[in-house]
Amino acid sequence: MTLTVETARRMVAAAMAHGRDNGMQPLSVVVLDAGGHPLVFERAEGGSPGRFELARGKAYGCLMLGMSGSVLSRRAEAQPHFVQAMNGAFDGRFVAVQGGALIRDATGAVIGALGVTGDSSENDAAAAVAGIEAVGLVAEA
Amino acid sequence: MTLTVETARRMVAAAMAHGRDNGMQPLSVVVLDAGGHPLVFERAEGGSPGRFELARGKAYGCLMLGMSGSVLSRRAEAQPHFVQAMNGAFDGRFVAVQGGALIRDATGAVIGALGVTGDSSENDAAAAVAGIEAVGLVAEA
Amino acid sequence: MTLTVETARRMVAAAMAHGRDNGMQPLSVVVLDAGGHPLVFERAEGGSPGRFELARGKAYGCLMLGMSGSVLSRRAEAQPHFVQAMNGAFDGRFVAVQGGALIRDATGAVIGALGVTGDSSENDAAAAVAGIEAVGLVAEA
Amino acid sequence: MTLTVETARRMVAAAMAHGRDNGMQPLSVVVLDAGGHPLVFERAEGGSPGRFELARGKAYGCLMLGMSGSVLSRRAEAQPHFVQAMNGAFDGRFVAVQGGALIRDATGAVIGALGVTGDSSENDAAAAVAGIEAVGLVAEA
Numbered sequence: 001m002t003l004t005v006e007t008a009r010r011m012v013a014a015a016m017a018h019g020r021d022n023g024m025q026p027l028s029v030v031v032l033d034a035g036g037h038p039l040v041f042e043r044a045e046g047g048s049p050g051r052f053e054l055a056r057g058k059a060y061g062c063l064m065l066g067m068s069g070s071v072l073s074r075r076a077e078a079q080p081h082f083v084q085a086m087n088g089a090f091d092g093r094f095v096a097v098q099g100g101a102l103i104r105d106a107t108g109a110v111i112g113a114l115g116v117t118g119d120s121s122e123n124d125a126a127a128a129v130a131g132i133e134a135v136g137l138v139a140e141a
Numbered sequence: 142m143t144l145t146v147e148t149a150r151r152m153v154a155a156a157m158a159h160g161r162d163n164g165m166q167p168l169s170v171v172v173l174d175a176g177g178h179p180l181v182f183e184r185a186e187g188g189s190p191g192r193f194e195l196a197r198g199k200a201y202g203c204l205m206l207g208m209s210g211s212v213l214s215r216r217a218e219a220q221p222h223f224v225q226a227m228n229g230a231f232d233g234r235f236v237a238v239q240g241g242a243l244i245r246d247a248t249g250a251v252i253g254a255l256g257v258t259g260d261s262s263e264n265d266a267a268a269a270v271a272g273i274e275a276v277g278l279v280a281e282a
Numbered sequence: 283m284t285l286t287v288e289t290a291r292r293m294v295a296a297a298m299a300h301g302r303d304n305g306m307q308p309l310s311v312v313v314l315d316a317g318g319h320p321l322v323f324e325r326a327e328g329g330s331p332g333r334f335e336l337a338r339g340k341a342y343g344c345l346m347l348g349m350s351g352s353v354l355s356r357r358a359e360a361q362p363h364f365v366q367a368m369n370g371a372f373d374g375r376f377v378a379v380q381g382g383a384l385i386r387d388a389t390g391a392v393i394g395a396l397g398v399t400g401d402s403s404e405n406d407a408a409a410a411v412a413g414i415e416a417v418g419l420v421a422e423a
Numbered sequence: 424m425t426l427t428v429e430t431a432r433r434m435v436a437a438a439m440a441h442g443r444d445n446g447m448q449p450l451s452v453v454v455l456d457a458g459g460h461p462l463v464f465e466r467a468e469g470g471s472p473g474r475f476e477l478a479r480g481k482a483y484g485c486l487m488l489g490m491s492g493s494v495l496s497r498r499a500e501a502q503p504h505f506v507q508a509m510n511g512a513f514d515g516r517f518v519a520v521q522g523g524a525l526i527r528d529a530t531g532a533v534i535g536a537l538g539v540t541g542d543s544s545e546n547d548a549a550a551a552v553a554g555i556e557a558v559g560l561v562a563e564a
């Protein structure tokens with residue numbers, strides 16, 4: 001299964017709506033295809049300028065290593081040098097903080113990743129899950 | 142005047158609709174704010190993976206130098222070393238090809254830039270103008 | 283359709299055999315998946331050390347822009363600044379020389395790219411086509 | 424002694440077979456020559472897209488410093504700033520995690536390095552040793 005731009009747009013809208021409905025800070029959301037290339041990105045009113053890089057870095061790290069943002073985040077806490085190494089290996093596109101999620105289809109295949117930034121890491125992750133599940137796909141956040 | 146995400150989204154939709162209505166190849170469109178940071182991006186079904194970098198590079202070059210994509214493109218033809226210098230100065234985010242446009246408000250102030258990629262450079266530029274004018278703003282493409 | 287490592291390995295072997303059978307210089311061959319990430323690479327006996335970067339740059343450029351190595355090569359001849367811009371946009375992973383080829387399945391979908399380097403550009407391109415067609419896929423070189 | 428592509432290919436196959444025979448996650452394996460340049464790379468079915476960078480980073484770090492992955496990993500734990508410095512010095516191609524191994528010939532000379540990624544660091548390192556020893560060479564992992 002391949003992510004369409006329409007599905008990606010709906011995930012972004014659902015993640016941002018989740019943020020608004022729960023009183024979060026303005027969120028920014030990116031959907032990457034299975035190769036890590038942007039399909040859709042939006043930055044909400046009031047989001048700071050660097051949000052694209054943050055959202056992409058969260059999603060990109062998940063995708064390159066095939067791990068959720070939670071797993072990456074725990075590993076970064078335990079091994080700070082791991083993050084250093086990954087940032088080097090992936091040209092700085094690696095943000096090991098919650099808010100990134102693998103997107104899996106019904107067969108379990110990774111078909112992309114979604115990254116959220118703007119509120120606390122836990123809230124970002126919850127919004128990522130909301131966005132992915134809103135279109136009937138499986139989130140690994 | 143500051144670009145809102147809603148206005149940016151409408152510009153992206155209008156530019157992509159212009160492409161579809163005129164039988165163009167799948168377009169990808171980015172809107173950058175006045176500081177050159179992404180607000181909204183979409184890559185149409187069938188667009189090749191590298192389209193974010195191309196769309197951003199077109200819009201970013203316009204914004205950083207305050208020049209339209211047509212002016213940058215002519216200068217690049219005349220002075221290839223100019224492009225080399227700009228790529229160095231702006232960390233590679235500089236694509237001096239038509240398809241990038243400054244977005245001006247009614248007072249003439251630059252409030253952002255829009256970049257289109259996917260079809261011929263001339264068609265990309267036409268779609269950029271269509272997207273900007275669809276929301277009542279002024280395009281310098 | 284997704285490229286398997288087994289199919290990629292057979293393409294690499296067939297491209298390298300084509301080179302040997304035709305008396306070419308030692309070839310190096312990479313197969314990238316649809317997102318531009320390496321699946322299989324081999325450098326033949328006697329190939330110079332930088333061949334991975336050359337092979338990947340050829341294949342990566344094709345994939346990011348959805349164009350064949352021949353098209354990229356002609357565009358580079360006509361617009362030297364285009365290559366400068368693309369090298370910046372894609373972090374130097376862009377070699378606009380023949381020898382890169384899109385890999386399409388029977389439906390026409392791009393499922394990866396193959397890059398060959400080592401002999402003349404024309405011979406590299408011929409080996410790329412031989413590798414892709416050996417597994418029943420469609421080459422756009 | 425110089426590594427041939429045939430020997431490199433057999434090491435990659437043996438390391439990957441070791442992973443499959445021991446129920447490991449899908450492995451990716453690279454063999455670098457004595458100068459740190461790729462000879463052969465393969466990513467197994469189901470490996471995440473970023474595995475080339477990880478495998479190369481492990482092997483490259485070993486080779487550049489003449490140390491095994493275990494030694495590098497312990498040093499990284501003790502001195503996180505060491506990894507930061509090495510990433511800068513080697514343009515990001517430095518992953519100080521087990522799974523990288525020096526390849527020595529019978530005289531003790533370093534003739535290359537092999538990097539494995541995909542399972543736990545300890546398992547990656549065991550697969551690296553298996554690959555190197557399968558061709559009668561000496562592993563320092």
